[in-house]
Amino acid sequence: MPSSRPGPVLLIAATAVALFLLMPLIAVVPVSFTPARFLSMPSGTLSLRHYQALIDNPAWGQSILLSLRIGILSSAIATALATMFGLGIWMFQPRFAAVLIGFVLLPLVVPPVVSAMTLYFLMTTLSAFNNWIGYDTWLGVALAHAVMITPFAVVLILVALYQVDRRIDLAARGLGANLATRAFRIIIPNIKFGIATAALLSFVLSWEEIGVTLFITSVNAITLPRLMWMGLRDNIDPAIAAISVLLIVITAVILGFRIFIERRGASEPQ
Amino acid sequence: MTGKSATSRKMLLLAPLLLFLGLAYVVPFLGVVRWSFTLPEPGVGQYRALLTDPLVQSVFARTLRICLVVTAATLVMAYAIAYVWVRGSSVQRMLAEFCILVPFWISVLTRAFGWLAMLSNRGLINTWLQSAGIISEPLALARNELGVIIGMTHFLIPFAVFPIASAMRSIDERVLLAARGMGASRIRIFWTVFVPLTYGGLIGAALIVFVFALGFFVTPAILGGGRSVMVAELVYLRIFQSPDWGLGAAISVVLVLFIGVLLALMRRFIKPAHLVG
Numbered sequence: 001m002p003s004s005r006p007g008p009v010l011l012i013a014a015t016a017v018a019l020f021l022l023m024p025l026i027a028v029v030p031v032s033f034t035p036a037r038f039l040s041m042p043s044g045t046l047s048l049r050h051y052q053a054l055i056d057n058p059a060w061g062q063s064i065l066l067s068l069r070i071g072i073l074s075s076a077i078a079t080a081l082a083t084m085f086g087l088g089i090w091m092f093q094p095r096f097a098a099v100l101i102g103f104v105l106l107p108l109v110v111p112p113v114v115s116a117m118t119l120y121f122l123m124t125t126l127s128a129f130n131n132w133i134g135y136d137t138w139l140g141v142a143l144a145h146a147v148m149i150t151p152f153a154v155v156l157i158l159v160a161l162y163q164v165d166r167r168i169d170l171a172a173r174g175l176g177a178n179l180a181t182r183a184f185r186i187i188i189p190n191i192k193f194g195i196a197t198a199a200l201l202s203f204v205l206s207w208e209e210i211g212v213t214l215f216i217t218s219v220n221a222i223t224l225p226r227l228m229w230m231g232l233r234d235n236i237d238p239a240i241a242a243i244s245v246l247l248i249v250i251t252a253v254i255l256g257f258r259i260f261i262e263r264r265g266a267s268e269p270q
Numbered sequence: 271m272t273g274k275s276a277t278s279r280k281m282l283l284l285a286p287l288l289l290f291l292g293l294a295y296v297v298p299f300l301g302v303v304r305w306s307f308t309l310p311e312p313g314v315g316q317y318r319a320l321l322t323d324p325l326v327q328s329v330f331a332r333t334l335r336i337c338l339v340v341t342a343a344t345l346v347m348a349y350a351i352a353y354v355w356v357r358g359s360s361v362q363r364m365l366a367e368f369c370i371l372v373p374f375w376i377s378v379l380t381r382a383f384g385w386l387a388m389l390s391n392r393g394l395i396n397t398w399l400q401s402a403g404i405i406s407e408p409l410a411l412a413r414n415e416l417g418v419i420i421g422m423t424h425f426l427i428p429f430a431v432f433p434i435a436s437a438m439r440s441i442d443e444r445v446l447l448a449a450r451g452m453g454a455s456r457i458r459i460f461w462t463v464f465v466p467l468t469y470g471g472l473i474g475a476a477l478i479v480f481v482f483a484l485g486f487f488v489t490p491a492i493l494g495g496g497r498s499v500m501v502a503e504l505v506y507l508r509i510f511q512s513p514d515w516g517l518g519a520a521i522s523v524v525l526v527l528f529i530g531v532l533l534a535l536m537r538r539f540i541k542p543a544h545l546v547g
Contacts, residue, residue, distance in 0.1 A: 005357060005358070006353055006354050006357060006358055006362070007456060010350060010354065011354065011358075013350035014350045014351045014353065014354040017347045017348075017351040017427070018351060018366065018369040020347065020424065021351075021369045021370070021372075021373050021424065021427060022372070022373075023384075023388060023394075024381060024384025024385045024387065024388050024424065025372065025376065025380075025381070025384050027384055027387040027388040027393065027394040028380070028383065028384050028387050030387075031387045031393075038392070039387065039390060039392060039393070040392035041392060041393070041394060043397075081286055081287040081290055082287065084284075084286055084287065085284055085286070085287040085288075087283050088280055088283030088284035089284070091283070092276070092283075092284075094284070100284065100288070103288070103291070104287055104288070104291055106291065106295065106296075107295060109529065109533065110485075110526055110529070111481075111484055111485020111502060111522075111525050111526070111529065112485050112486075112487060113485050113487050113501075113502035113506065113525075114299075114485065114522040115295075116506075117505060117509070117518060118295060118299045118301075118302050118522075119294075119295075119298065120509070121299075121301040121302050121305070122294060122298035125298070125301070143294065144294075146290075146294075147290075147291065147294050147295050150287065150290075150291070154287075179279055204375060208377030208379065208380075210377070210378065210379050211487050211488060214506070215506075215509070225379050228379050228380075228383070229488075232379070232382075232383060232386075232492055233492075236383075236386065240383055241387065244380045244384065247376065247377070247380055248372075248376055248380065251375050251376050252368075252372050255368065255372055255375060256372075259364055259367050259368055259371070260364070263360065263363070
């Protein structure tokens with residue numbers, strides 16, 4: 001298809017866009033090595049003091065552990081609920097499937113600030129009844145994150161389900177398999193990559209969630225993004241640059257590796 | 271299998287999520303709606319304030335203006351890189367995918383900070399331009415509307431790429447071959463055949479970007495530096511700085527209504543699967 005290969009104009013435009021997309025991620029690197037206490041480009045001397053600060057200040061380690069805990073719990077809740085829901089939609093094809101799906105996608109479409117306000121209401125209400133789950137508690141944050149990330153998990157699992165051949169399920173049914181057997185032995189094994197992707201994306205979304213977290217935490221449940229936010233508002237702390245560089249490098253390595261494997265796998269069989 | 275037990279099994283699978291979201295999302299939202307009518311005093315006073323308060327009006331106008339500029343910029347940039355991602359050579363596709371997915375998976379906070387590192391007075395661009403002697407005073411690139419627009423466009427490009435690329439992938443190659451066989455030039459094929467075939471994806475992308483941009487909070491708060499407040503940040507300020515929960519709640523309700531109407535009008539262009547590539 002030589003007629004549709006990108007021409008020089010498009011290639012230049014796309015290169016400019018690619019640079020635009022990567023530049024801010026690259027600009028963080030020199031800032032993280034500045035010897036100054038404020039956001040600046042290092043001139044001459046480089047320093048690791050901001051990386052040292054990540055280790056010396058226990059707040060960073062604590063917030064990372066808290067974010068991991070919240071991410072794992074909320075991702076587990078979201079993935080479990082979304083898998084059950086997806087199976088229900090796929091196996092029973094209820095009459096109002098589109099309405100039901102639209103309903104569970106609400107937290108995705110509603111502006112994040114409205115969701116934040118809504119969950120703020122929920123948390124302050126819950127706090128009136130108990131000390132464990134509510135405003136500024138880690139279980140409260142995990143619950144709120146689960147609400148926000150479930151729609152993404154639902155979308156990914158439905159996409160995986162729509163690629164399953166219905167005839168294998170029909171065959172299982174014809175051979176007398178009951179609901180649980182069909183779900184656990186036939187359908188779930190066929191969408192296990194979809195479920196794994198949903199769990200991973202849910203975790204990442206919770207790990208980096210800030211909009212809702214800002215509304216429902218104050219001093220106790222300080223997640224990593226919450227801590228970064230506090231360092232970003234007034235005097236910008238270059239330790240943010242150091243932690244950003246770590247996050248960017250981890251993401252870039254994992255994704256680069258995955259893209260490389262996929263592309264190689266895709267081009268080999270031909 | 272009797273009809274009744276089938277229904278109960280169906281509910282066993284569907285009910286948990288519906289109940290969860292009903293109790294943890296819909297009911298609390300109704301609470302927010304109630305706030306908008308009861309705080310600080312019962313009545314529609316907050317909605318009247320929305321219509322008359324010049325500060326609120328200017329924030330709404332700025333939000334709309336920024337959203338339109340950001341949507342246009344995002345679509346153009348997303349289109350260019352989506353084209354290379356879908357139709358480039360295998361190396362070009364790999365590079366494009368990397369450039370689209372890495373920012374997509376990195377948090378909004380890190381990306382906003384990256385733009386501060388680029389644009390602020392002691393940031394990359396100003397340091398370079400000053401040391402090259404092109405400017406003597408740093409340019410005001412961040413802590414204003416320009417910074418907000420740049421940061422939001424950067425955040426939203428991947429969300430626009432997915433529906434556009436999906437539309438590009440579903441184009442029938444033979445249509446392009448036919449146009450070529452009839453003697454159309456490359457440029458003509460692109461503008462009169464290829465682009466019109468992707469209108470569906472473009473409209474879907476525009477909708478997603480616009481809706482997301484309307485509720486944007488983190489990027490404007492960091493890159494706007496409190497000087498170009500958008501609607502979402504106004505809600506935050508009304509709750510946490512000048513406690514006026516009623517107005518914050520009323521703005522939330524208006525935002526939901528606005529987006530509800532917008533989505534209802536554009537229903538047929540929305541495909542949820544496009545959101546996550």
